[in-house]
Amino acid sequence: MPTFQYSAIDGSGNRTQGTLYAASLDVALGQLSRDGMNVEAISVMTSQADPLTQAPPPVVHEVPTHERTYMQTNVVGRVVDKVPLSKLMFFFRQFATMQRAGVPIVQALGTLAGQARDGKLNSILRECQGHVEAGRPVSFGLQRYPEVFTPLMVSLIRSGEEGGYLDRASDLVANYIQQDIQIRDEYRRATLMPKLTIGASILIILGANAFIASQGSNIRIWSPLTQPITWLYLGPIIVGLWLFFKIGLANPAIKARWDQFIINVPYSGHTLHQFAMAKFGRALGALYSGGVPIQRSIELAADSCGNEYVRALIYPAARKLQEGEGIAATLQATGGLTPIVADMLATGERTGNVDEMLTKVAEYYEEEAKVRALVLARIVGVVAIICVAIYVLIVLIKFYTGYFQMQFDAADNATMIWTLR
Known part of the structure; x- marks a missing residue:
């Protein structure tokens, strides 16, 4: 043993x-x-x-190579067949560890498939194991499941395969997933109290109205969220938004338009642009240091940025490099780099430390974008609390207006009866 x-x-x-x-x-x-x-x-x-x-001798399994249907990838897969981000992060982290330890890819995928408690992830890893046994790259198997592995994840793994740094690429994917989880948790914490307040108000108002009605009183507590007419209009809007984010954004054309829109949103758009450039910088630095030709490196790194609009801006830079322009000048012309970052990259180009400078650029963007994202989460939380406060104020005003109107009407009726007597 x-x-x-x-x-x-x-x-x-x-x-x-x-x-x-x-x-x-x-x-x-x-x-x-x-x-x-x-x-x-x-x-x-x-x-x-x-x-x-x-390692035991490989057993080649029959695996599907055909393209999966639109219904499988963009409807059913995105609605009921998702894999939690935490499980994906664990997979990529463990896969990176096993690659650094020199474990063959086939054996690593088989081991991680056996450890995966999620049925969907288990079947995907078994299929990827079969693809690798058949001589295909891991990214080939991952890209067949766009509802699980985003274009960013697939592009980073593909760049790691071509650049010879699959372990670092897997670690990078795990880091980005972890970062995404942290930001999502921050937004959940920031909006928890407003969501609880809204939910509690609806239940309390419905319960109070039911109790008052059972006592034979005509007093009612009014709320816009308990009116059928509100949900007649609000319901389709919520369903439409849910379908748009779950299914609509799977369409490349819609995704490109959406990415262009959110990049131009004040403050949050700049933050998303920084995250995209950070991913681009890390991937480009790793590819460049791995000896991949610069034109191919830029194309793969652009695929890895996670934003279709930014990707479309960067792609022409790969062609301009063939004309003899410098890396810093070419990338700055895309409009994606700030002057400080452009100067850092130009310095790295002059000193021959482009890969090191690209890593520093990525760190700069990541730190600044993360701070901005956390600040934005707190702003969203405050705005949500203010909106809830306005909602509660409207409910109270409506209640007391109706209550005092009822009292005035009762007083007028009493006065009229007294006068008639």
Whole structure:
């Protein structure tokens, strides 16, 4: 039985190193996972000539290569067949770890498929394993499931395959997914109280009206959200928006138009532009350092930026490089770089450290964009609270207006009766 040495992070967040005996790498990873360890690196300590350390011979499986239907990818897949982002992040993180440890891709995919508790992800990884056994790249299998793997994820993995840095590309995908999860959680926290207030107000008003009606009183608490006419108009709007974001944005033409629109939205558009340029810079730096031709590097990096509008701006830069223009001047002409970043890139071009400067550019954009995104989340939370306060004020004004009107009417009736007597 081989001995494995590993480096992992335990449940308390502490990095630990150790060894363990296991029948295979799959068993070792499974044991560490059950112990709550997030494995960073693992390798066999015994001689590679030991037959126990050799990967089992591949078994080629029949896998589909045809294009999946629009209904499968853009309707059913996006509505009921999604894979949680947290599980995708775990997959890419573990895949990167196994690639750094020198585990063959086929074996890594098989191991991770066995560990995947999500049925959809398990079947995708089994299929990807079959594609790799048949000589196809991992990205070929991933791109067949656009409802699970975004163009950004597929493009980064493809660039890693072509640039020879698949482990770093997988880590990069995991980092971006983690960043996305953090920003989404921040928005959820910022809007939790307004959402609870709106929901509670609807339930309380409906319950109060039902109780008052049961007592035989004519007093009613009015709210725009409890009126059927409101939902007659609001319902189709909500359903339409849900279908647009779930299904409509899967159409490349609609996605390009939408990306162009959100890029031009004040403040938030600039933040999204910075995130796109950060992804572009990281991918381009890794490809450039990997020896991929600069024109192909720019095209792959543009595919990896995650924004169709920014991608369309950058693509012409690849052709201009053939005319002999410098990298910094070409990219600055796209309008995607700030003057400071353009100067940093020009300095890197003069000193021969383009890849290093591109990484610094990406870090600059990521930090600034992340701060802006968190600030925007807090602004959204404050605006939501103000909107809820206005809504509650309208309900109170409407209630007391009706209440006092009822009192005045009762007083007028009493006066009229007294006069008639």
